[in-house]
Amino acid sequence: MVAPTGVICVGLGPGDPELMSVKADRLVRQARHVAFFRKPGRPGKARQAVQGLLADDVVEYAMEYPVTTELPVDSEAYVQQLSRFYDQWCERLAELARQTQVVVLCEGDPFLYGSFMHLYTRLQARGDVPVDVVPGIPGMVGCWHATGTPITWGDDVLSVMTGTLSEDELVRRMQTADALVIMKVGRNLPRIRRALQRCGRTEAAWLVENGTTAQQQVQRLQDVGDAACPYFAIVLVHGQGRRPEAAW
C-alpha cells in the first residue's frame, strides 16, 4: 500500500479526548508528523487534547503565533506578521506533505474561527498537495453541555458572536437574538458584561472557561469578576423559547 501524502486537518472537539470523532482518534494515533498552533510559552490547546495519544516517534511542529494581543489586529504590523507566518507555514507543510501525511491538530471544528482556515486557503491556492479537513465538535457545544441546560427551544434564534466586537455592535446583535454564544472572551469580558447589562441579560448569563477539560470552570457571570479570564472561555445565555407545556 502506498503511504498517504498531503495535509489533513483534524478537528479534535472541545478538549475532552473522549469527545473526538472515531476518525480523528484514528488519524491522531497513526500520525507520523503533527503540526499545531500555539502561543509561545504555552502548551497549545490542540496539543494538550491529544496528550497520550501520539506515537512515541511522532515528529511535532509547533506553529507559534508571532503575536496575539500585543498589536491591534487592524495594524499594518499585525497583518504583515500574521500573513508572513501563514505563508511560511504553508510552504513548510506543503514541502513535507509532498512526501508524507501531515496531520494538523485543531481544537473544536477547524472551520469555526480556526487558524487552519488560513493555511487551507493558501494550500488550495497552490493546488500541489491534497488538503482535507475532518469536522470536530465545536467548543461552544461542549460549553453549553457543561452548563447542563439546553441552549435553544422552539423558535429561538441562536446568535454566535465574538467578544472582539465593539460594545455597541455587541448590544445590537444581542438585542435580536434569544440564545447567545459569545466567543473570544479573555480580556474582552468587561465589554461583554457591559453589553449584556445594557440588554438586561446579565442575570441569565454563564461563563464557561476551558469547557470539557480538567480545568473547566462553569459559573454564573454575575458571580465572576473581570480579572484574568482566559481567552478559551465562552459566555452563554440560554434560550427560553416555545415548548409544549400543559396549560391546565
Ligand SMILES: C[C@@]1(CC(=O)O)C2=NC(=C\c3[nH]c(c(CCC(=O)O)c3CC(=O)O)Cc3[nH]c(c(CC(=O)O)c3CCC(=O)O)/C=C3\N/C(=C\2)[C@@H](CCC(=O)O)[C@]3(C)CC(=O)O)/[C@H]1CCC(=O)O
Ligand atoms: C488577535 C486575536 C483577535 C481575534 O481573536 O479575533 C486572535 N487571537 C487572539 C488572542 C489569543 N490567541 C491565542 C491566545 C492564547 C491562548 C492560550 O494559550 O491560552 C490568545 C490570548 C492571549 O494571547 O492572551 C492563541 C490562538 N489563537 C488561535 C489559535 C488556534 C485556533 O484556535 O485554531 C490559538 C492557539 C490556541 C491553542 O491551541 O493553544 C486562533 C486565532 N486567533 C486569532 C486572533 C486568529 C488568527 C490570527 C489572525 O489571522 O488574525 C484565529 C485564527 C481566530 C480567528 O481568526 O477567528 C486575539 C486577541 C483577542 C483580543 O482582542 O483580546
Ligand SMILES: C[S@@+](CC[C@H](N)C(=O)[O-])C[C@H]1O[C@@H](n2cnc3c(N)ncnc32)[C@H](O)[C@@H]1O
Ligand atoms: C480561535 S477560536 C477557535 C474555535 C474552535 N475552532 C471551535 O470550534 O470551538 C477560539 C475561541 O473558541 C472558544 N473555545 C473553544 N473551545 C473552548 C472550550 N473548550 N472552552 C471554552 N471556550 C472555548 C473560546 O471562546 C476561544 O476564544
